[in-house]
Amino acid sequence: MKIKTTNFTVRTEGNTELIDITDKVKEQLREVGFSEGNVLVFVPGSTAGITTIEYEPGLLRDYPKFFEKIIPSNQTYHHNETWHDGNGHSHVRASLQGGSITVPFVSGKLLLGTWQQIILIDFDVRSRNRNIITQFIGE
Numbered sequence: 001m002k003i004k005t006t007n008f009t010v011r012t013e014g015n016t017e018l019i020d021i022t023d024k025v026k027e028q029l030r031e032v033g034f035s036e037g038n039v040l041v042f043v044p045g046s047t048a049g050i051t052t053i054e055y056e057p058g059l060l061r062d063y064p065k066f067f068e069k070i071i072p073s074n075q076t077y078h079h080n081e082t083w084h085d086g087n088g089h090s091h092v093r094a095s096l097q098g099g100s101i102t103v104p105f106v107s108g109k110l111l112l113g114t115w116q117q118i119i120l121i122d123f124d125v126r127s128r129n130r131n132i133i134t135q136f137i138g139e
Helices: 022-032 057-070 078-083 088-097
Strands: 002-012 017-020 037-042 048-053 100-106 117-122 128-138
Touching: 002 017, 002 022, 002 117, 017 057, 022 037, 022 117, 022 128, 048 088, 048 100, 078 088, 117 128
Parallel strands: none
Antiparallel strands: 002 128, 017 117, 037 100, 037 128, 048 117
């Protein structure tokens, strides 16, 4: 088994923005040249997450509404009292979502479902450049 760690940057607008990063992960898998193994996709930071979803217009609206319902942005968060940055909800959402996902691949192809894409969710309250780390384990 070999390990290869790579990264790429994504510009985000924040506020529970969902960005499809599947093609970028596929591109990096081609560049690494592994045939079979797993890729860990990880976003450093405490206000963003990684998951899979069917990246379609309805879910692009439903997913942020879901997070607003279970972790409202207009609530009082002690984090905001400490740092006064207004993103306490962003930290809670990201922690619930999780910052990484592992996807297997065979014959150089990610084993995703037909309607399944890898997405970055930026929960923060401002735009930023997000560094995405991909770590391929395979041969």
